[in-house]
Amino acid sequence: MRILIVEDHPDILANLYGFLEPKGHVLDSARNGYAGLALASENQYDVIVLDIGLPGLNGIELCQKLREELSIATPVLMLTARDSLSDKVAGFDSGADDYLIKPFSLVELDVRLKALVRRAEGQHAVSHKLRFGDLSFDPDTQEASREGRPVVLTRTGYILLRTLMQAAPRIVPRETLEQAVWGEDRPDSDALRTHIHALRQALDKPYEHAMLRTVAGVGFRLVLPDAGS
Template sequence: MDYTPKILVVDDEKDLREILQFNLSSEGFEIDVASSAEEALSLSLENYHLILLDVMMGGLSGYKMADILRKEKELDVPIIFLTAKGSENDLLTGFNVGGDDYIVKPFSIKEVVVRIKAVLKRGTMTKKPSTILEVGGLQLDINRKSATIDNEAVKLTRKEFEILALLMKNRGKYISRDEILSRIWSDDVIVTERNVDVNIARLRKKIKEYGAAIKGRSGYGYCFE
């Protein structure tokens, strides 16, 4: 692979987390760990290439976390479940909530590595390559609809994200308010140029120091310089 896969290990067993972190790091992966589904859900999960997820944990189960990722957060990051339960019903449940593979405990590190590589390889063949717009530490992932500044997630509304993507795709070019309205807002919604200005103002605050790169010019519209 021409990149270092970033993997999140989610398991409430401290010893297992440490074993996986040490051995997978030795295999060339970048590993982060979380001791619960709740802790994992507080992270910027769109930044990971794969999640190793224990099924049975205190609090939210791995199945519930996967369900939240797929349905609420709409993230398609690959998930490999880790579990002591390997019945057919358990396997079906894991796949039904969006799992990509299932490893039954106890397992060998070699097996985990092989499974990880297989899922990552399958993902690169079946998923569209991520389209990234990047200026300095500001990064927009068009496919995942996510924004980050220095790898920290920035919460943008759909309109704010679409406006920023439009401006970043056309860096150095002024986009008129009318054009922004026609591209971002559907025809059946009654909006005015004021809506554009309000969204731009909010957007500038949210992207912090990069807000100054959005220039407004009377009669010309807005430009990302």
């Protein structure tokens, strides 16, 4: 299995690596919620192990973003010291598939992860393709097209396109786009301007009508070709 572990406690993380890697599992890890979100958006995993008490973006918020914003259906097992019924309900409501209370048995964790992966493999994949007019984007395959013609972008370009399409035709503030690409580690320079220019060249240059609009002093939005400013 390829497993993403989002856990900020170094001892727990070390124990997970020490137990799971010798079993042949391939592990990636993040120590905060935003780093976990970035890894989950960039890579394909069989299962995600997610702590609730994370810095920056907690596990509940991270799981919600995985499900609602990124449309990632990868099974999620939450690790947490919070054992009240309300905590469990919040975890499942956010999109988690299983819940394990700290301290936990590593053997039980491994068994639960395998069960989640088997269950996911037995389900038909659900298409989460985004569409806005003649523009479409599949977050799972990173394939975009307009009027049936491929739109080829960089990794950052696909993140920007996904964020804009999820909100379309609403305005997406600059800060939201920067957060989607860089999290809390935003560059000092106006890097967003460069990436937006590249997105506009790929998305609009071959066509008569532009879909990507700048809203001065606020952000950016996608509009349908027959829509006004």
